[in-house]
Amino acid sequence: MPELSPLESALLRLIREDPFAGQQAMAERLGISRPAVAAHIMRLTERGHILGRGYVLPPEGRVLVIGGAVIDRKYLARTPLIAGTSNPVEGMRSYGGVARNVAENLALLGTTTGFVTAVGNDENGRSLLAHLSARGVDVAHAVALPDQRTAEYAAILEPTGELAYGIADMAIFDQLTPAMIEQAWPAIASASLVFADCNLPAETLATLIARRPHGRFRLAIDAVSSPKVKRLPRCLDGIDLLFLNLDEAAAYLGKVFSRDINGMHDAAKFLHQAGATAVILSCGTLGVVVCAQDGTTHIPVVRAEPIDMTGAGDAMIAGTLNFFSRNDTLTEAVRKGALIGSLTTETASSVHPDLSNHFVEANLYRLDATSGDHLV
Structure with missing residues (x-):
C-alpha cells in the first residue's frame, strides 16, 4: 500500500473535517496552489482514499x-447406488x-x-x-x-455419506x-x-x-x-x-x-x-x-x-x-x-x-x- 505523503495526509484531514470545502479554501489552508490540490485529489481518488465526486471517504475496515459463488446440491442415497437406473435420494440445496x-x-x-x-x-x-x-x-x-448459468456443484453420496460422484458446472x-x-x-x-x-x-x-x-x-x-x-x-x-x-x-x-x-x-x-x-x-x-x-x-x-x-x-x-x-x-x-x-x-x-x-x-x-x- 503506497504511503501517504505529509501533504496528502493533511489534505485528507481537511476533507474529513469538511467534505464540502472548495479546492481554493483547501489550497489556502495548506499553502499550495489550487491546481496542486486538484492533482493531489485526483491521485488520492485513483488510489481509493476518496470515492469520486463530493470527496466521499471510504468506510474504515471495509x-x-x-x-x-456456487449453488451446492447434495443427494444422499437411501439405498446403495445402482448404475443405469433411478435411485431414491434425499436432496439438499445450499449456497457455497x-x-x-x-x-x-x-x-x-x-x-x-x-x-x-x-x-x-x-x-x-x-x-x-x-x-x-x-x-x-x-x-x-x-x-x-x-447468457450464463450460475455455478453449481452436485455431490451424489452413498448411504454411508461417501462421495460416489461429484459433478460441477463452473464455466461462468x-x-x-x-x-x-x-x-x-x-x-x-x-x-x-x-x-x-x-x-x-x-x-x-x-x-x-x-x-x-x-x-x-x-x-x-x-x-x-x-x-x-x-x-x-x-x-x-x-x-x-x-x-x-x-x-x-x-x-x-x-x-x-x-x-x-x-x-x-x-x-x-x-x-x-x-x-x-x-x-x-x-x-x-x-x-x-x-x-x-x-x-x-x-x-x-x-x-x-x-x-x-x-x-x-x-x-x-x-x-x-x-x-x-x-x-x-x-x-x-x-x-x-x-x-x-x-x-x-x-x-x-x-x-x-x-x-x-x-x-x-x-x-x-x-x-x-x-x-x-x-x-x-
Whole structure:
C-alpha cells in the first residue's frame, strides 16, 4: 500500500473535517496552489482514499471479496447406488463457493463487506445474491450475466455419506476477467482489505496482484484447490496473506513435503521466500502454520465434535481477516479464525447459523489450550 505523503495526509484531514470545502479554501489552508490540490485529489481518488465526486471517504475496515459463488446440491442415497437406473435420494440445496462463504462469514462477524462475482441471470443467481444481501453483504458489484448459468456443484453420496460422484458446472467463472477488475476498481481500491480466491482466471489474479500497489488495500488470496493454485504467478510479491493447505503448497511448488509440522514449516517458508508477505498453511488435524517476517508459528487445531467439515476452511479465513482487519496480530487473528473454523464443523451448514462476535467471544475459552508454538 503506497504511503501517504505529509501533504496528502493533511489534505485528507481537511476533507474529513469538511467534505464540502472548495479546492481554493483547501489550497489556502495548506499553502499550495489550487491546481496542486486538484492533482493531489485526483491521485488520492485513483488510489481509493476518496470515492469520486463530493470527496466521499471510504468506510474504515471495509473488506471486498472477489471470487466464486456456487449453488451446492447434495443427494444422499437411501439405498446403495445402482448404475443405469433411478435411485431414491434425499436432496439438499445450499449456497457455497469459497469467496461467497468468506463474504457471508465476514458480514455475520460485523465486518463491512462487499462482494464481486458473476452469476447467471437465473433463479439460482437471484436467490444467491438475495441471500447475501439479506445477510448484510453489499452485492452492488456482482454481475448477473444473461447468457450464463450460475455455478453449481452436485455431490451424489452413498448411504454411508461417501462421495460416489461429484459433478460441477463452473464455466461462468471464466467470465471473471481482468475487465471485471477494471470495472470494479473504485470499490476495490477503496477497501482496507481485498480477498480473492483462485476460482479467478490466472490473468485476473495477475491483474489484481499487479494493481495492488495502486490501491490502499492489503491483498489476501486463497488457493481453493491443488489444480487452481497453479493459477498464481511464480512470483508472489504483492500478496499480503496467502491461505492454502499442504497439498496445494506442494502442487504450487512442485515439491514433496512430509505430512508433519516440519513439512508444513518448510512449505510455508518456501512460499514466503517466493514473495508472499505472510503464509497461513493448514493441514487437517495438524493445525495451521503462520509464516511471516517475524518468524513461523504453529497453531494447533481447536478441538471440536464435528458433524460436517464443509465450509470450515472458509470460516477460518473469514475469522482471520475479520480480526486482522481490527488490528489483532496475525497470529492471534489466525487463532480466532481456527476457532471459528472448528465451530463451523459442529453444524451441518457451511456457515454457522449462530455466528456473531458475541458467539465467538462466548467460545474463546476453547482457545486456552492452543496458544501456539514459535518455530525456528
